[in-house]
Amino acid sequence: MLTDAQIMAAVLAAFQDEQAEHCQTITQLLLDLEQHPAAEHKELLDQLFREAHSLKGGARAAGQPEVEQIAHAMEDLFSAVRQGRLALTPDTCDPIYAALHEIGAVMAQVGAKAPIDSAAAAAVVARLEAVVSAQADALPVVASSPAPAAAPASTAPPEHSDSAAPAPKADSLSVRVSIATLDTLLNETGELLAYTVRAQQRKQQVQEFGALPMRWRRTAHQVRPIIGKLQSLVETVQPTVHYLEGRQGFGSNSSHSPLGSRLSEHDLQALVEAFVQADTLISELERRLKAHLLETSEDHARLAAVTDRLHDQIRRTRMLPLATILNPLRLQVRDMVRSADKQAYIIIDDGGAEADRQVLDALRDVLLHMVRNAVDHGIEPPAERTAQGKPAEGQIKVLSRVNNDRLNLVIEDDGAGIDTAAIRHKAQALGLHSEAELHALSTSEVLDLIFLPGLSTSAVVNNLSGRGVGLDIVRTQLQRIQGHISIHSVAGQGTRFELSVPLSLTSAQSLLLQVGAEQYVVPLDAVQRIIAVEPEQMCVIEGQPSIIYQGRPTLLVQLAAVLNAGTTPTPSKLRVGQAALVVVLGTHERQVACQVDAVLGQHELVIHRLPEPLRRVRYISSATIMADGAVVPILDVVDVIRGALGLSHTFVAEVEPAPSQRRCRVLVVDDSLTTRTLQKNILEAAGYSVAQAVDGQEALEMLRTLLADGGCDVVLSDIDMPRLNGFELTSQIRADERMEHLPIILVTSLDTAADRERGIAAGADAYIVKRNFDQRVLLDTIKQLT
Amino acid sequence: MTTPAYTEGEQRILRERAQLLAQQPAQTTLMQGEELVVFRLGASSYAVAARWVREVYPLQAWVRLPGTPSFIAGLANVRSQLLSVIDIRPLLDQPAAPPSTTAVGLVLRSAGREIVLLADSVEDVRRSDSELMGLVSQQNGRAVAWVRGLDQRMTMILDARQLMDDQRLIVDADAL
Numbered sequence: 030m031l032t033d034a035q036i037m038a039a040v041l042a043a044f045q046d047e048q049a050e051h052c053q054t055i056t057q058l059l060l061d062l063e064q065h066p067a068a069e070h071k072e073l074l075d076q077l078f079r080e081a082h083s084l085k086g087g088a089r090a091a092g093q094p095e096v097e098q099i100a101h102a103m104e105d106l107f108s109a110v111r112q113g114r115l116a117l118t119p120d121t122c123d124p125i126y127a128a129l130h131e132i133g134a135v136m137a138q139v140g141a142k143a144p145i146d147s148a149a150a151a152a153v154v155a156r157l158e159a160v161v162s163a164q165a166d167a168l169p170v171v172a173s174s175p176a177p178a179a180a181p182a183s184t185a186p187p188e189h190s191d192s193a194a195p196a197p198k199a200d201s202l203s204v205r206v207s208i209a210t211l212d213t214l215l216n217e218t219g220e221l222l223a224y225t226v227r228a229q230q231r232k233q234q235v236q237e238f239g240a241l242p243m244r245w246r247r248t249a250h251q252v253r254p255i256i257g258k259l260q261s262l263v264e265t266v267q268p269t270v271h272y273l274e275g276r277q278g279f280g281s282n283s284s285h286s287p288l289g290s291r292l293s294e295h296d297l298q299a300l301v302e303a304f305v306q307a308d309t310l311i312s313e314l315e316r317r318l319k320a321h322l323l324e325t326s327e328d329h330a331r332l333a334a335v336t337d338r339l340h341d342q343i344r345r346t347r348m349l350p351l352a353t354i355l356n357p358l359r360l361q362v363r364d365m366v367r368s369a370d371k372q373a374y375i376i377i378d379d380g381g382a383e384a385d386r387q388v389l390d391a392l393r394d395v396l397l398h399m400v401r402n403a404v405d406h407g408i409e410p411p412a413e414r415t416a417q418g419k420p421a422e423g424q425i426k427v428l429s430r431v432n433n434d435r436l437n438l439v440i441e442d443d444g445a446g447i448d449t450a451a452i453r454h455k456a457q458a459l460g461l462h463s464e465a466e467l468h469a470l471s472t473s474e475v476l477d478l479i480f481l482p483g484l485s486t487s488a489v490v491n492n493l494s495g496r497g498v499g500l501d502i503v504r505t506q507l508q509r510i511q512g513h514i515s516i517h518s519v520a521g522q523g524t525r526f527e528l529s530v531p532l533s534l535t536s537a538q539s540l541l542l543q544v545g546a547e548q549y550v551v552p553l554d555a556v557q558r559i560i561a562v563e564p565e566q567m568c569v570i571e572g573q574p575s576i577i578y579q580g581r582p583t584l585l586v587q588l589a590a591v592l593n594a595g596t597t598p599t600p601s602k603l604r605v606g607q608a609a610l611v612v613v614l615g616t617h618e619r620q621v622a623c624q625v626d627a628v629l630g631q632h633e634l635v636i637h638r639l640p641e642p643l644r645r646v647r648y649i650s651s652a653t654i655m656a657d658g659a660v661v662p663i664l665d666v667v668d669v670i671r672g673a674l675g676l677s678h679t680f681v682a683e684v685e686p687a688p689s690q691r692r693c694r695v696l697v698v699d700d701s702l703t704t705r706t707l708q709k710n711i712l713e714a715a716g717y718s719v720a721q722a723v724d725g726q727e728a729l730e731m732l733r734t735l736l737a738d739g740g741c742d743v744v745l746s747d748i749d750m751p752r753l754n755g756f757e758l759t760s761q762i763r764a765d766e767r768m769e770h771l772p773i774i775l776v777t778s779l780d781t782a783a784d785r786e787r788g789i790a791a792g793a794d795a796y797i798v799k800r801n802f803d804q805r806v807l808l809d810t811i812k813q814l815t
Numbered sequence: 816m817t818t819p820a821y822t823e824g825e826q827r828i829l830r831e832r833a834q835l836l837a838q839q840p841a842q843t844t845l846m847q848g849e850e851l852v853v854f855r856l857g858a859s860s861y862a863v864a865a866r867w868v869r870e871v872y873p874l875q876a877w878v879r880l881p882g883t884p885s886f887i888a889g890l891a892n893v894r895s896q897l898l899s900v901i902d903i904r905p906l907l908d909q910p911a912a913p914p915s916t917t918a919v920g921l922v923l924r925s926a927g928r929e930i931v932l933l934a935d936s937v938e939d940v941r942r943s944d945s946e947l948m949g950l951v952s953q954q955n956g957r958a959v960a961w962v963r964g965l966d967q968r969m970t971m972i973l974d975a976r977q978l979m980d981d982q983r984l985i986v987d988a989d990a991l
Contacts, residue, residue, distance in 0.1 A: 113832050209927075220895035547879065592881040637897045640890070641928050644987040647882035652890055652897055660878040660892045668988075805989075 037092065039356055041139070044091035048136055051084040052129045055103075059125060062117050078107040084132075095135050095150035099128050102157035109161050124156040208386065211347050215535060218340040219635040219654060225336045226656035228329040235322045242315035249308050256304055263298045340635075344533050348383040351429055351436070354393045355379050358400055362425065365404040370782045373408045373423035373442075375400070380429045384436050385533035391510045392438075392530065395503050399440045399526055400425060402500075407444030407524055417521065419443065431532065438528040447518040449475045456481075476516045480504045481619075502809070508616075508667045509650065510534060511554045539634045539653070541661065542612065543627035545589045548661050550634060550653055555666035557613040557620060559628055564608060576622050578613055585611065586673045588623040592648050614666050621673040636663060648672060692718040693815055694739070698728040698746035698758065699776075708745060708776075711804050717811070725753025729761055736767060742815050745807075748777040748784070759791035772814035776807075848942045853970055854921060854934035857904060857912060860970045861934075862943075867975035869922040869929065871937050874900065874914055883986055885911040888933045891920055898922065900931045903973075906983065907952075907959060925979045947972060 058077050062070075085100035103125060109115040131153040138145045355377045362375040384392075408414075408423030415421050426441040453467045456478050467475070480500050507514050512530035531537070538553040558578075566576055567585060574585040609624045634653040639646060650665035695717045699705045709719045720741065722728035728746065735741050744762065748755035755775050762768045774795045775788050788796050795810050821829065850865040870893075877891040877900055888900040888911070900920060902911045920931035947964030950971070961977035978984075 113828055216895055216897075223895070547881075640897050640899050640930075642930065642984040642986060643880075643883070643887070643899055644985055645989050646880060646986055647988040649880055649882065652878075654876075654892050654895060654897065658876040658892050660876055660890045660897065662878060662880055662890070 040360060041091050041093075043356070044087050044093070045136060045140060047087045048084060048096065048132060051080050051087070052132055055080050055084075056126070056129060059117070059122055063119060063122055074107065074111045078104065078111055081107050093135070093139065095145055095147055096132050098154050099132055099135075099150060099157070102154045102161075103128055106157050106161050115161065121160055124153070124160050128153045128157055206346075208347070211343065214343050215340075215347065215635075216637070218336065218343055219637070221332075221336045222340065222635055223654060223656045223658070225329070225333045228325075228332050230656075232322070232325045232329045235318065235325050239315070239318045239322055242311050242318070245308075245311045246315075249304075249311075252304075256301055259297060259301050263294060263301060340536070344385070344535050345383070347535070348385055348533065349389055351379040351382040351384055351389065354389050354396065355427060355429070358396060358427065361397060362400055362404065365401060366408075368781050369404055370410070371404060371408050371423065372411050372421050373404060373425055375425045375427065378426075378428045380431065382429050382431045382436055383532070384530070385535065387534050388436070388510055388530055388532065391506055391512075392528075395506055395528070396427065396438075396440070398503055400427070403440065403442040403444065403524070407442035407446075409445050434532055436530050436532055438530075439525060440528070441523060441525040443523040446520040446522055446524055447476060447479065447516075448520060449518075452476070452478050473517070476518055479516070480514070505667055508555075509665070511537065511552055513616075534636055534651075536633055536635050538631065539663070540612070540631055541629040542588070542625045543629055544592070544625050547589075548629065548659075549588075549592075550632075550661050550663045551612065551614065551666060552663070553631065555614055557615065560611045560613065560622075562609050562611045562622070567609075576611070578620070578622060581620075583613065583620055583622050584673060585609075585622045585624065588612075588625050588669070591623070591669055591672045615670045619670055619674070621670050623669070623673065634663075692716060693742045693811075694718045694720060694735070695743045695745055695811065696720045696722060696728060696732060696735070696741045698722045698725065698744065698750070698755070700724055700747065700750045704747065704776075708807070711807060712745075712811075715808050724750040725755065725758035725761075727752075728758055729753065732762065732768060732771075733765075740768075741771065743811050744771060744773045745811070746773065746775055748775055748788075755793075756787055756791045759788070759793050763792040774807075774810055774814065848945075851939075851941055851943050851970075851972070852921065852937060853939040853941060854919075854932075854937045856902075856934050857909070860938060860968075861903070861973055862966070862970045863921065863923065863932070863973050863975040863978075864943075865940060867923050867925055869924040871934075872920045872922055872931070874918045874920045874931075874933070877914070877920075879913075882988070886984070887986060888914055891931050893920070893922060893931065896929075898929055898931045900933050901984065902933045903978070906981070907962070923975050923979060925976050928979060930979060930984075943972065944968075 055077060058073050058080070062073055062077075081100050081104040085097055085104055088094075088097035088100055106115065106121070106125065110117055110121075115121060131150055135145055135150055358377065359375055362373065366373045403425045404423075408425070409417070409419075411421040414423065424443045426439065428439045428441075430437050449472055452475050456462050456475075457464055457467060461478070461481065462470070470478075480503075504514055507528065507530065510530055511534070512528060514529075515527045516524065517527070518524040539550045540553055540556055540559075542549050542551060560576075560578070562576055562585075568575055568577070568582075570582045575582045576585050577583070610627065611622045611624050612628070613620055613622050615621055634655075636651045636653060638651055639649070648665055648668045649662045650668075651663045653661050653663055655661055693716075695712050697705050697708045697712070697719055698721075699708070700723055705721050705723075709721060712719045720731060720735065722731050725746070728744065732741055732744070744758075746755045746758055753761070755777070759773050759775070762771055762773060772794045773792065774797060775793045776797045777784065785796055794814055797806060797810060851862040852865050852868050852871070853860055853862040855861075872891075872893050874891055877889045879889045880887060884905070886902050886905040888902040891898050891900050898920075900914075902914075905911045914933055915935060917936070919934050919937060921934055921937070922929060922931050944966040947966055949964055950958070950962065952958045952962070959981075961974045961981060963972040963974055966972055
């Protein structure tokens with residue numbers, strides 16, 4: 030097991046890279062701003078500020094107070110610039126470059142385990158602070174004053190400014206390439222793939238041409254005896270027209286038939302020669318075509334092989350070690366365990382696996398969620414564990430192996446396991462299954478139920494661990510990247526999740542579908558089966574066209590109707606009683622039979638992400654470019670299934686008048702303007718109406734005023750605030766009978782079990798930890814509570 | 816909440832910043848005599864500064880996308896690069912129409928981003944007029960920031976850069 034020192038060493042190593050990146054970005058941004066003071070001012074300044082902020086955070090986590098202080102001073106300076114209190118001139122920039130240089134120097138000392146020259150660092154900080162304070166009152170007219178308190182000892186000479194960011198190791202044999210460049214390369218290979226397919230078509234064409242001389246040879250074979258006869262005639266007869274005419278019998282009685290008079294023996298000879306020549310030429314053509322076919326085939330085979338290799342290599346170049354997302358789990362588990370008052374450690378084996386960044390991005394949240402589940406619900410409190418004869422310290426394992434094109438992950442804990450009786454009870458309470466049905470389910474089928482919405486998110490403790498999302502979301506996220514998850518659990522012994530995801534999302538085996546006039550691609554992974562459904566196999570169940578597939582009623586929809594649900598208000602015209610070609614999408618628990626017009630074939634396709642400004646489009650995850658250049662959208666199967674299952678509700682909604690257009694109102698309570706603005710922006714972008722208060726007292730007053738105006742639907746409050754803090758605010762809201770059911774979410778940097786308990790005691794509904802602050806978590810939590 | 820009082824110095828800063836802000840459109844707007852690409856779309860003609868137009872491309876390989884707002888005409892394959900095709904009409908309160916078979920795309924590029932503007936045809940490349948007329952939408956308060964005005968030949972002059980920055984273009988099904 031890892032000691033704290035080992036963990037800190039890992040964090041420090043990560044920070045070495047991180048700080049170099051931040052310093053480099055800040056340098057570049059500053060250079061840009063210095064050169065083009067007016068262009069894109071606000072955006073660049075915001076980015077500068079964020080970089081300095083992240084640098085500070087990283088330094089704090091890595092235990093580098095010198096760097097933290099420098100970054101802090103830099104952040105202050107950028108903040109002043111952002112507020113317009115300070116202008117970025119070469120004079121103001123110099124100390125920043127010097128500071129960046131000093132960060133590089135400090136980190137080099139850390140790397141070399143040399144003592145850190147904290148005086149130099151302090152001098153840099155003083156110089157930065159001097160710039161801010163010297164100009165806080167004076168206006169942009171800049172600074173001839175080069176910072177009074179600055180100690181010249183460590184400041185970088187101007188010629189060093191450009192190389193302020195730490196230079197890469199001299200002996201390094203690698204270069205940094207931006208993802209954008211790799212994406213472009215990948216697109217180019219996509220085009221190559223398309224040309225490979227075209228080369229194959231050319232090869233087939235040449236093959237077809239090769240068959241044409243064969244047909245000539247058959248014809249030639251049939252007429253050859255006649256030609257032979259003609260040839261011998263031409264050679265033996267005397268060269269007179271009359272004689273020839275008489276012998277040949279052209280126009281038997283008339284001596285001047287039109288044909289006879291014009292066809293000399295020379296003509297005949299020319300004809301015969303032409304035939305012989307044509308025959309020779311065509312034979313030559315045939316020979317050359319054969320050779321050409323051989324060459325074309327060879328070229329195609331080579332092009333295909335090189336393109337495949339190139340595509341594969343670029344795909345691999347885009348990959349990052351799985352360790353980049355697994356290693357941070359160590360520290361996160363350590364924090365979770367401490368705040369949950371439990372004892373546990375994590376064993377990680379990444380198996381040296383690498384995967385595409387897109388896959389890793391999706392996996393990061395999933396893994397964090399699952400590990401958190403293991404700590405919160407799996408691992409028992411130490412006393413309980415000892416009583417059961419287990420070691421007090423729980424164990425969580427995350428193991429990974431690459432199997433062909435897929436990454437397999439196991440997340441395992443030796444905790445309490447999952448209580449199947451509770452799941453059965455819950456499923457019955459939710460009306461998902463009858464008691465008899467549940468009785469018939471096997472243990473593993475019952476365990477599978479926890480992936481259904483509503484089953485894993487209901488526990489209060491769950492909400493309080495600050496996620497508000499359940500295993501339902503985990504599975505949905507995995508499905509988006511064509512992943513699967515399964516669960517095994519033994520009560521009292523532990524739980525084991527097995528995940529499988531593709532290494533890369535850049536290409537996939539896919540089915541090409543014809544849907545009305547359009548074509549769509551669906552990943553083969555998401556297709557259970559293609560069935561031709563006969564009329565007698567269709568039925569209407571619960572008022573919905575359905576088929577019985579694998580012994581279960583499965584909703585039957587027209588894919589076209591699902592995709593166009595928003596635009597064309599006509600309901601699905603699917604008629605029970607007509608044969609239909611159906612593609613069954615989804616997994617056993619949630620599947621839909623989609624009627625399509627034709628299945629056009631199976632292809633290995635290159636997946637392109639949707640271009641800006643398309644961030645996420647309902648029903649469409651990405652697109653592909655076919656060999657002929659046509660663009661075909663790739664379906665987001667998760668969305669399609671959701672859309673199909675919700676289809677009837679859409680129609681109902683159309684008939685009934687919309688209940689009310691009033692938007693959901695959220696009251697944001699925080700004493701920090703940044704936090705308020707951030708939350709306001711997120712919420713407004715998500716369609717909420719937002720009211721704001723600077724502390725609990727103002728919030729309480731505002732809530733009472735708002736009661737007259739339809740009230741407020743959710744309160745999102747900080748804990749640590751002047752006048753009335755978050756806990757007190759919660760208690761006061763609960764004490765007011767008009768608001769006792771008002772959902773309250775506490776957002777806090779405090780993450781201890783005691784705080785959570787205090788939150789529950791006060792009556793909060795959910796608890797989000799700032800450190801894990803994530804827009805999606807916030808929105809999901811609000812959605813659940815309203 | 817009460818408005819906090821500002822010191823004289825702060826007020827001066829604010830004033831100067833306000834002035835700076837007020838000048839900004841002047842910087843992004845067309846330079847006088849700048850080369851324009853004039854294109855026709857539906858009943859109107861529009862123009863964007865040529866420096867933002869990477870190329871004009873016949874819209875052959877493109878596809879409609881379900882579940883997108885009407886200003887997204889679809890996705891186009893521009894030499895193996897997938898780009899979004901924007902029909903500006905719905906953004907200007909006019910109905911969208913499907914592209915004709917002879918439609919062209921103006922590939923706009925700004926700050927590393929690229930989009931394709933749908934056009935029925937490209938009509939002209941010419942220098943901009945010095946004076947622009949205001950539009951009705953500018954009088955009734957429904958003006959769109961990236962429509963600069965009308966030139967003497969009744970062409971609507973668009974600011975390509977601001978158009979690309981328009982937040983309304985972003986399609987994100989997750990953001991409700």
